[in-house]
Amino acid sequence: MRIRIDLAYDGAGFRGWAVQPGLRTVQGELQGALATVLRLPEVTVVVAGRTDAGVHARGQVVHADLPDDAVGTIGGRAGVTPYDALLRRLNGLLGTEVRVRGLAPAADGFDARFSAEWRRYAYRIVDAPRPVDPLVRGHVVAWRRPLDLDVMNLAARPLIGLHDFASFCRRREGATTLRTLMELTWSRDDAGVAVATVRADAFCHAMVRSMLGCLLAVGDGGQPPDWAGRILSAAVRDPLVKVAPAHGLTLEEVRYPADADVTAQAARTRRRRA
């Protein structure tokens, strides 16, 4: 049987999502906690968005395939389902840096990675002369120069749509860098924090932070407004594009279709990636 887990984490204390021998990673912590609570030798989870070291998540989604009887044996108080009992025990084991927000049987054909319609990230940055509120400094970046968000929004427009994002991706052998960017907009919240909303069917490695780094160089006057579009068209990585700092980035949401469509969506994604 397959379960779906929704989770949030503060990425500061982790070497990213993916398990690495000897390093503390979110996947490693979660898999360890699942194995302990379920008394299984090993549990492997599949994630919607592999986050880099230092990147946070509020709306991360994973699935895990478990033996059919694994969850049913979890005891709980009257009125508490085995899934709720499992959620509570996981949160009891995990530190407060990682919180399981939801845990339930997955819909037939659900795949956390391939069934997703889109991923939405937020990037938060405070530009000079504003100081960063110390209470949110863990997920908000300080930028030394003022940012012109109007210019950044203008600069982002050529990136919207279906493109080869090779200029903004760390290449992986045999993997396509074609992606559909649905949204990339900057606005200020009530506290004056500049917030980017970035939404795409999927992102290749380093893509969000490379695009944002490019826009930040435009927004503080270091590059002209058409720079992002020209970098995209070049279709090769440009060393002038600096990857934006990790701790400003948060995976906010992964959107899936209705349960009846998750199998078809997964098939579509697999075809597109091939």
Added chain:
Amino acid sequence: MRIRIDLAYDGAGFRGWAVQPGLRTVQGELQGALATVLRLPEVTVVVAGRTDAGVHARGQVVHADLPDDAVGTIGGRAGVTPYDALLRRLNGLLGTEVRVRGLAPAADGFDARFSAEWRRYAYRIVDAPRPVDPLVRGHVVAWRRPLDLDVMNLAARPLIGLHDFASFCRRREGATTLRTLMELTWSRDDAGVAVATVRADAFCHAMVRSMLGCLLAVGDGGQPPDWAGRILSAAVRDPLVKVAPAHGLTLEEVRYPADADVTAQAARTRRRRA
């Protein structure tokens, strides 16, 4: 000459506001940074709201009396006032846990402590079964039981107004415990966090967190709705009232009258406290 400094801090790493020998405190850090930047042997600041260990601030205000020529000698780039230059150097010295948000000559007669009209605190808490967002866990408390905010608002009403808050204060010899509580309301923000707004002319020691601890016991069903009013009327501390955890509390704002009235306001406060 007197300067006014507005500042924000994450209280987690400090043993409270007030200087204590051998301990890391916000006052100690700020005074040390001021003395270093101004090349003075010592600088003493007077604060609007002495915060306890672990309590945060976004809108803290202090004043400091400096030799007349102390700030004028601070060099800056063209177009940068000596006050802006001092602000930048302070923020360069202080860690990101403390940020100076503003720094300027104080109005004639301004006193950070005595000229204040009111102080406003926020208390943030997430009640079961919601998990605390890991990104804000430093200033949001997790509460194991669900809270009924309507009942808490009802329970808070008898506290509003001018009262002797001795039941909620750690006594100090010769100090009055008469205060005017202007507001104490609970509501939920967009993320479901229960937020208390607490506003008074001033607070005595432990008053905010004692009142909130009392209301939390009512809100999770541990005590009846009229409990807070009865505790207030008793005018003695009740060991059943637990002080709410420090890290949920943030000093959000200190309000002062218009510049022309700060002297009169300070005189009024001094008379009332005597």
